[in-house]
Amino acid sequence: MSEFVDQHESTAIGRVVREYRAAWPVGCCRVDTEGRMQQAYDWPGGPTGALWTEVLGRAVSEAARWGEPVVQYGPAGVLCWAAPLMHNAQLRGAIVAGIAESVLFPTGINEPIFDTRRACVDLLDRVEAANLTNAALLQHRRDEAQREQHRAYALHAFKREASTDLRRVYLRQEPELLAAIRRGDRGAARIVLNHILVIVFGAAGERFDLLKSFSMELVATVCRTAVEAGARPEQVLGENYTALQQLAEIEDIETLSPWLCDLLERVMDTIAHHPDSAATMLVNRALQHMREQMSGPLGRDDVAAAVHVSPAHFSRLFRRVTGQSFSQTLRSMRLDEAARLLVQTDRPVGRIAAETGFVDAAHFTKSFQRHTGQSPTAYRQARQKASVEHE
Structure with a gap:
């Protein structure tokens, strides 16, 4: 085991597994890069032979390839997913979670006891938070996979539209790209830009002069929108000037497409680095x-x-x-809205509880009293009395 992880990593892995299993009703194991089990934590898969090693190895390689856990189906009806363990760019194994299909779906295939997608995300988040993997590299691989997927969608859409009007094609997509930039949504901006590049480059064909003209317009528009989104003008102007110089030197499509993608990343960085944007x-x-x-x-x-x-x-x-935390803010938001409805409407307390996201009136009443110092009924009566006296 020492050749796989040192004592510090082993302790961190054990802590991640304990906390994860406290949150999700699963068994776990630690495996090497080939899927050979190093340590089991109530693993549901029974004896681990060659078939299990193959399944676990595939779970490790797929998670490393795509940058996120991918659910695998193993022997004895066990579903499993892995979070890669890495040192820099070197894959060193994985933490694998597993649960029997009969346990996950006790009443039918459409009624799992928990959301496996969330369980996958949570395992990876915990491994990243413990610094047991290369989070940046995995994020890069997720982004790459998503880009390829959206390129394929865009190519399919382009073939369906069969449009040759370059400017019309671009202008139809531009508002969505600019909206994503304005709200600082890097992921959405990447998706739309990939869509634009596939369609526009396809429409331009061999007319590289048209592509460079389009690219100059895109650079100016993207930089102007970044300033509107809160980026510092001097930063963006510098980026715009450099970009136009670089663009003048580009002589082929193979260089132009990734260059435009990199430009978007740099422009989005100018927005992200602005503290209030x-x-x-x-x-x-x-x-x-x-x-x-x-x-x-x-x-x-x-x-x-x-x-x-x-x-x-x-x-x-x-x-x-x-x-504040998310849960604190959501609770305050719901209770503030409930307080407004109590004063401004004559709706029953139970209905207000349901409309503001509380599972039942009793839970709502308890939360409301803790928040305001009064029960919902007393709060309504006091505000109505104050309103009458004021009139």
């Missing part, structure tokens, strides 16, 4: 989503997915911008 805009979008969806079940992971960031990164940004 991208993070604040992202959190504002999250808060808006929370206000719109708070009447139903709403978790941190749901909101993180809605604003296209990982749950762990979302939590850090959210606390940095608001000074």
